[in-house]
Amino acid sequence: MLSSILASGLAIGAIYALIGITYNTMFATSRVMSFTAGQLGMLGGVLGSMFILRLGFPLVAGLAATLLCCAAVGVATEFIAVRPVLKSLEQHLYVLSTLAFALLIQQVTAIEWSTEPQPFPRLFGIGSGIWDEKYWLPVVTCAATIGALEYLYRRTLIGRAFRAVAEDNFAARALGLPERNLRVASYALAAVVGGLAGFSGGELMLAFFANGSQLNFYGFIPVALGGLGNNRGALIGGLALGLFQQAANFMVGGIFASVAVFVLFIIVLLAAPQGLFGSTVARRV
Amino acid sequence: MLLTRRSLALAAAATSAISLARPAHAANEPLRIGWLASLTGASSAPAIGFNRGLIFATDSINAAGGVKGRKIEIITRDTQGDPTKAVNATQELISQLKVDAIWGPTNSGESLATTSIMARSKMPNLHPCVVDSLIDVKKYPNAFRIAPSNSQWDDAVRGYALKILKARKIAVIGDTTGYGVTAAKASAEAFKKDGAEVVYLANIDATQPDMTPDMLRARDAGAEVIVIWSVSTGMIARLLNTRGTMAWNVPCVGHPSLSSGEIASLVSNKSYWDNVYAVGYKSCSYDSAGKLPTRTEEFVKRLTGKVDLSDTLLWWVAAGFDAINLVAKAVETTGSSSNDAIIGYWNSLNRYPGNFGNYSFSVEQHNGYPTDEVVMSAANSAKLGAFTLAPGYS
Numbered sequence: 001m002l003s004s005i006l007a008s009g010l011a012i013g014a015i016y017a018l019i020g021i022t023y024n025t026m027f028a029t030s031r032v033m034s035f036t037a038g039q040l041g042m043l044g045g046v047l048g049s050m051f052i053l054r055l056g057f058p059l060v061a062g063l064a065a066t067l068l069c070c071a072a073v074g075v076a077t078e079f080i081a082v083r084p085v086l087k088s089l090e091q092h093l094y095v096l097s098t099l100a101f102a103l104l105i106q107q108v109t110a111i112e113w114s115t116e117p118q119p120f121p122r123l124f125g126i127g128s129g130i131w132d133e134k135y136w137l138p139v140v141t142c143a144a145t146i147g148a149l150e151y152l153y154r155r156t157l158i159g160r161a162f163r164a165v166a167e168d169n170f171a172a173r174a175l176g177l178p179e180r181n182l183r184v185a186s187y188a189l190a191a192v193v194g195g196l197a198g199f200s201g202g203e204l205m206l207a208f209f210a211n212g213s214q215l216n217f218y219g220f221i222p223v224a225l226g227g228l229g230n231n232r233g234a235l236i237g238g239l240a241l242g243l244f245q246q247a248a249n250f251m252v253g254g255i256f257a258s259v260a261v262f263v264l265f266i267i268v269l270l271a272a273p274q275g276l277f278g279s280t281v282a283r284r285v
Numbered sequence: 286m287l288l289t290r291r292s293l294a295l296a297a298a299a300t301s302a303i304s305l306a307r308p309a310h311a312a313n314e315p316l317r318i319g320w321l322a323s324l325t326g327a328s329s330a331p332a333i334g335f336n337r338g339l340i341f342a343t344d345s346i347n348a349a350g351g352v353k354g355r356k357i358e359i360i361t362r363d364t365q366g367d368p369t370k371a372v373n374a375t376q377e378l379i380s381q382l383k384v385d386a387i388w389g390p391t392n393s394g395e396s397l398a399t400t401s402i403m404a405r406s407k408m409p410n411l412h413p414c415v416v417d418s419l420i421d422v423k424k425y426p427n428a429f430r431i432a433p434s435n436s437q438w439d440d441a442v443r444g445y446a447l448k449i450l451k452a453r454k455i456a457v458i459g460d461t462t463g464y465g466v467t468a469a470k471a472s473a474e475a476f477k478k479d480g481a482e483v484v485y486l487a488n489i490d491a492t493q494p495d496m497t498p499d500m501l502r503a504r505d506a507g508a509e510v511i512v513i514w515s516v517s518t519g520m521i522a523r524l525l526n527t528r529g530t531m532a533w534n535v536p537c538v539g540h541p542s543l544s545s546g547e548i549a550s551l552v553s554n555k556s557y558w559d560n561v562y563a564v565g566y567k568s569c570s571y572d573s574a575g576k577l578p579t580r581t582e583e584f585v586k587r588l589t590g591k592v593d594l595s596d597t598l599l600w601w602v603a604a605g606f607d608a609i610n611l612v613a614k615a616v617e618t619t620g621s622s623s624n625d626a627i628i629g630y631w632n633s634l635n636r637y638p639g640n641f642g643n644y645s646f647s648v649e650q651h652n653g654y655p656t657d658e659v660v661m662s663a664a665n666s667a668k669l670g671a672f673t674l675a676p677g678y679s
Binding site: 001004008011012116117118119129204205206208210211214246249250253255257258 | 461487488489490492493494495497498499501502517518519522530545547550551
């Protein structure tokens, strides 16, 4: 039983963590919580299934096509749902615009794809039982993504530019950094991360249009638990959430597992409103 | 203008002539049947099947000269599975288009919203929706069900588990939707009433990626049958995959969705779909020799080449066909398309031989589908929209 909790808990937790990182990446350059993050995860599964199973693409080409499409949706999010409301950030209009865009993505997928879950291809055919690839693939993908992002942010010029915009976009602009282009690029990058979450978790979650809203919701919890903008916090929060959720499934049953998750979430936020790994920000009064 | 006794008498005569003439629109006007169809959207598959039967029935009757010379005109409104759209369409069909009867809606959510509207105008209404409360002869004397109710499904599942599979320890699993919770609870209570032991009762979130916890608990509790009440093919496939991985060949019985074609692509191994039995219907089931009942066989012959059965269920097509014929027969027999005439005729039916079932209605009973015709089918045996009877039936 414990091995089963660990296998499925870590797998689903890694998917939540990747969606949390998607939220963070979009937030870093725009200060906007884009509620399209979960839909990008859903698209990763649906597009992966479409390219590989329906259109017969080989694995690598299918993955590339999926991520390219997700990146295009990320860029569209920035243009359609984020850019028009950036001037009035304090009115939180982005909640409405990104939620509306997320709903649009979900409905189009339901109409054009299917309202029933569709199969996702077995990617490598490695492992069985708790070592089945559907359990370890999201974990490996999550680790690789975190490593790649760390490398990007710390070792490359464009990564440093992202960080500069995230820390102070006025100063970054004053230094001549193309803040708008960097924001578009960060939305494309976030969408690729979201797409990877859905693609690597496709065997576990299937290619299903309704996964989007679930990922939106559960992917937000690691962000809140780990601290907004903190990828390491999102990783730890995501894995903890996955493990706790699966343990609750075993201990109290599925119908009460969600209740248990939210009780814990509220307790953590009451104890540490800034998140477990976030820092309190001084506010000028 | 001067009002004289003669002009008053003439006016009264003209008024009574007009009012007497009203029902006579039957003579050469088409027989209008409203069709509340969820032809697009999430729950469109049944309506598409019903629609094929309905069009086939209408074309057949019209080609033979109509009903006492009146052609049947179907007025379709696509409700997209949305109760609000269904309400608007119902009002339009009754108030503006003046239909003679309505077939549909075909899902319970829409029907719950429209049934009372139809009752207010005494509109003759046939529908195939399963929610028990949709039939109430006092509140809705105009509404008639030509498919089984949820209780009848439950009876069939329970009967199969207890009498044919001879199971005494039952696990009941539903999803967390309103339907899943209600159906699982009612099913568990009915099993207990019949003396069985419900060793495990659970509602599972349909998107839960791993069903191992629930299947382990059911196995450890000693379940001899798993009863599943869910329309989520994803959840059903995960349960079957987990059962297969555990190498636990316990029979699964339950909701018709267990036989959905989607399951075939979602199970990891085709054998995981064996020993699974879904609610089905005697009229649309192959016997052990692979033959349909004679009446259905003849119906399928008539459909061949005209109606595609490869991507739908035979009972949907048959029920759509029967609905139109029930309206036509009422008008033909009574010679009238008034609400009272149609409802009165339906209330007099005793084992009316439809293609989907033998319908019986009375003033006290508007659940027209016979319980003994609800059976269990081998879930993975679909062929041209019909299924093989589950083992154990004669």
